[in-house]
Amino acid sequence: MSSGNIDIQSRFINALRTQPSHHKAEPRPPKAFLCPYCGHHGRVFRNAEQLLDHARTEHNTEFEGLASPQARAKLVQDAKKLDQFAEASANDGSTRLSSPDIAALSLDPAKERQASPQSGKKRRADFEFHARKEKVPSNVEVADPDYSRDIPFKTKTEKTRSRPHDIRLYNPKHGNKGVTAPHRSATEHSSGWSGDIDTNQTQMGSPNKQPRSNKLQPSHTQSRQPGLIELQRYDPRFPGLLLQPDSRPISQEQLASEVKSIYAGLTMVETKCIHVDRVQATAPQENKQLAPDHWQALIALHRTLLHEHHDFFLASQHPSASPALRRLAAKYTMPARMWKHGIHSFLELLRQRLPASLDYMLAFIYLSYQMMALLYETVPAFEDTWIECLGDLGRYRMAIEDEDIRDRETWASVARSWYSKAADKNPTVGRLYHHLAILARPNALQQMYYYGRSLTSVETFPSARESIMTLLGPVLNPDQIAYSNPSLVDTSFITIHAHIFTRNITERYKTAQADFLNHLDNHIGRVTAKWKEQGVYVAVANSAGWFDYGVEANTLRLVFELRAKQRRRLRLTEEQVQAELGQTQNGKPSITDHEIPSAIKALSMDKLFCEAVRLTNKTLSLVLRRIGDKNVLPHVHVLISFLATLASIEYVADVIDQAPWVDLVPFLNTLLKSEIQQDQSHGLVTLLAKPVFPVGVEKTGDRDELPLPEDYLIRGLIWSEEYFPEKWFEIENDEEERYLELASTAKRRAERVLRLGHQLSSFNRWLSYEKDTHTFSVVQA
Secondary structure (H helix, E strand, C coil): CCHHHHHHHHHHHHHHHHCCCCCCCCCCCCCCEECCCCHHHCCEECCHHHHHHHHHHHCHHHHCCCCHHHHHHHHHHHHHHHHHHHHHHHHHCCCCCCCCCHHHCCCCCHHHCCCCCCCCCCCCHHHCCCCCCCCCCCCCCCCCCCCCCCCCCCCCCCCCCCCCCCCCCCCHHHCCCCCCCCECCCCCCCCHHHHHHHHHHHHHCCCCCCCCCCCCCCCCCCCCCCCHHHHHCEECCEEEEECCCCCCCCCHHHHHHHHHHHHHHHHHHHHHHHHHHHHHHCCCHHHCCCCHHHHHHHHHHHHHHHHHHHHHHHHHCCCCCCHHHHCHHHHCCHHHHHHHHHHHHHHHHHHHCCCCCHHHHHHHHHHHHHHHHHHHHHCHHHHHHHHHHHHHHHHHHHHCCCCCHHHHHHHHHHHHHHHHHHHHHCCCEHHHHHHHHHHCCCCHHHHHHHHHHHHCECECCCCHHHHCHHHHHHHHCCCCCCCCCCCHHHHHHHHHHHHHHCCCCCHHHHHHHHHHHHHHHHHHHHHHHHHHHHHHHHHHHHHHHHCHHHCCCCHHHHHHHHHHHHHHHCCCCHHHHHHHHHCCCCCCCCCCHHHHHHHHHHHHCCHHHHHHHHHHHHHHHHHHCCCCCHHHHHHHHHHHHHHHHHHCCCCHHHHHCCCCHHHHHHHHHHHHHHHHHHHHHHHHHHHHHCCCCCCCHHHHCCHHHCCCHHHHHCCCECCHHHHCCCCHHHHCCCCCCCCCCCHHHHHHHHHHHHHHHHHHHCCCCCEEEECCCCEEEECCC
């Protein structure tokens, strides 16, 4: 046995020898009846009736030859002697068993402990947490016998945690000792015998008081009427059952002490996890085989860290916690630390040791998934983080599944649902769409859509430019088989974007573009309604080329970022604007208003930008020729909204001069004729007089003006932030009804396209609208 273990064992033995005993001099609660004939005073009864029944059955020899009054007197006399002895014993040990002053706990160090200030301000980080003290009993404790935090991963110099002084679940100060279940205490005197015992034991509990008569005296004080809360605690159908016991409140000092003690243990385990993961990750290749007990020990160590984090979140986010205490988790980035040191580092270590570590990796994924699901239910303050972590764990589980394709698809669906939920809560975060792109395999078109969305979101994910090469790289190399059973249209479409992305315009690019445009019309007619969604994918991917696939210095991106900053400043005070102007840009590219004209002119001459614009215009032109086809309306809607947004920006409008306006006019006129047949001309005038998004819809909740299915597919893009009203998605449909294609959906989509066309005609630059004839026409240059 090592010296460290001997030292720990000796300290544990000394602690057992020196700890006070809790049962020797424990005072007897009032209304508890002891049997004077049982050894060691171990029998306690709830009422006198139980004591009498016990004496008659168990100690009948004590009353042989005695009449009932004589037996009663003997029992009363023996009970009196027993209570006098118990009272004397309790008084001897009262000072020794006094409870600690829990109210003296504070966030300050032990040497300078004072009452907590009421301001709620956080102290410096050096004094925020210190050595772990005794835990204060509270309802934030989580006891899990299967996953104990007491694991043998402590060095010789580490201090063991001290345990509470009184480990009993029941405190004799709060109720009767003999009660084993939450029942009502109802002592009934069923006979004179029990009444005498009750009265005498009550007298013996107060030896300094004057003795009273054995006869029960009637009470002259009027009993208080029970309140509403007390009435709810009892059910007349079950008179002996307490429906809900009293809850014990916890003070701010107790919560602060609990958080400090948890954090001290958490940092100790976290340091150990960081060290172990770093050592194993840098181990030589020949030493990477670990024994099963070593893997189990590593899992137990990281499991302990997860449990410590869980305890910390429950304590710091307790309903009774102060705002300062609630902010501690965000201040110390606890969710990110939990994921990085408790889960991700170890998962990467397990992944590097595959396939030998497969079973252990599966066990740890399931363990982590259960913990994250628990935090998702119990700590809603960091709900967005838990959702994304659950998606990451589902993606890990999908990636290591090679045997059962059904399990792989199941976990891919699980991860996709979590990421979609996270993206719905944070639509401007491009990282989430990058994760969805990985899960979209082998659907190449959907992958291209999610990568494009990730790179053109308000918060781009630069790593997506590296990941997208797993999609684009194979099509650039004819020797590699990129996809299983790909369609010619999808393959040629991905090939076109691969050449634009890599800035490699060759003959193969032109061939792929010709194949795509030649077969697109037949493809739309063949897939029919499926192209409603596919058309949006094509439109978003094509628009991503205008922004150079997420390059930060792209002129269009800089213009939209400038306009977003200007809109945000309109809601700020003068002091906040000055503070924002004083902040550095950290080397991030930016543009000013007077630089826009020259920058747009330079962009218009860029060869790759011109190719992206040409691809978008040719695709839209071909789609617009399918007049009367409702399946192409989503694609048309997305691109017309994109063009209308660009048209509203001075100088930027020059880049859409080459749009297929000639093909757009007959498409819009056909929609106008359809509306005239349905609603007559006066209804058409009212329709076009409305703005694209009617004002006040979010307040009225008009079902006819809900977001369209494609609105959710372009939500969060940097240009769509200027297209949609600020509160447009606050009146959103139920998640299950968003993508339903109802009859009203097609009508609302057609009306939206007409209003966008009317908005474009207001510039009198590309289109014009004749109110008398209700027709659109092209403005001649």
